[in-house]
Amino acid sequence: MEIKIEVTDREGVKHELEAPTDMALNLMEVFKSYELPVEGTCGGMALCASCHCYILSEHSLKEASDDEEDMLDQAFFVESNSRLSCQIRMSESLDGLRVKLAPSSD
Numbered sequence: 001m002e003i004k005i006e007v008t009d010r011e012g013v014k015h016e017l018e019a020p021t022d023m024a025l026n027l028m029e030v031f032k033s034y035e036l037p038v039e040g041t042c043g044g045m046a047l048c049a050s051c052h053c054y055i056l057s058e059h060s061l062k063e064a065s066d067d068e069e070d071m072l073d074q075a076f077f078v079e080s081n082s083r084l085s086c087q088i089r090m091s092e093s094l095d096g097l098r099v100k101l102a103p104s105s106d
Contacts, residue, residue, distance in 0.1 A: 001020070001021050001022065001092055002018045002019060002020050002021070003018070003019050003021055003090065003091075003092060003094055003095035003096075003097070004016060004017070004018055004019075004095060004096060005017045005018075005019055005027075005030065005094070005096075005097045005098075005099065006096075006097070006098045006099070007031065007034075007036060007053075007098075007099050007100070007101065008056075008098075008099070008100040008101065009036060009037065009101050010037065010101050010103060010104065015034065015036065017030055017031075017034050019090045019094075020090065021090050021091055021092050023090075024089065024090075025089070025090045026044055026085065026086050026087065026088055026089050026090065027051075027053070027085035027086070027088040027089075027090065027097075027099070028040045028044055028051040028084075028085040028086040028088075029044070029086075030090065031051070031085060031101075036101065037101070037104075038050065038051045038053075038085065038101065039051070040086060042086075044086035044087075045086070046065065046067040046068045046071050046084055046086060046087055047067075047071065048071065049071050049072065049074065049075035049076075049084060049105075051084055051085040051086045052072070052075050052077070052078075052082060052083075052084060052085070052101075052102035053082075053083060053084075053085045053099045053100060053101050053102055054079055054081045054082055054083075054099060054100045054101075054102060055081045055083055055097070055098075055099055056081070056098040056099060056100055057096065057097055057098040057099075059093070059094055059096075059097050060093070061083065061088060061094075062087075062088075062089075064083065064084075064087065065087065068083070068084050068087045071084060072084065075102075075105070076102075076103070076105040077102050077103050077105075082102065085099070
């Protein structure tokens, strides 16, 4: 099954993405597959914050891990809805998810 995700990039442009739920992908990998400007420097290990995004919809997400919380504590532009996209696994329950890429720290 494929789900639809709406992503607002750093310039305010909205992108409609489709993501498979049967490939164990995370949100950062989906962003990268659409060539959105997400670095994912650590390869999805929650060791950097280059995939930081904001969750705009009311989807129920798995609680952030201690590693993710620690990384967000060191990130720039953190809001109450901040998450690391590498820590969000694609599943059918995320159909219609709306997110916004966080500003780059450079």
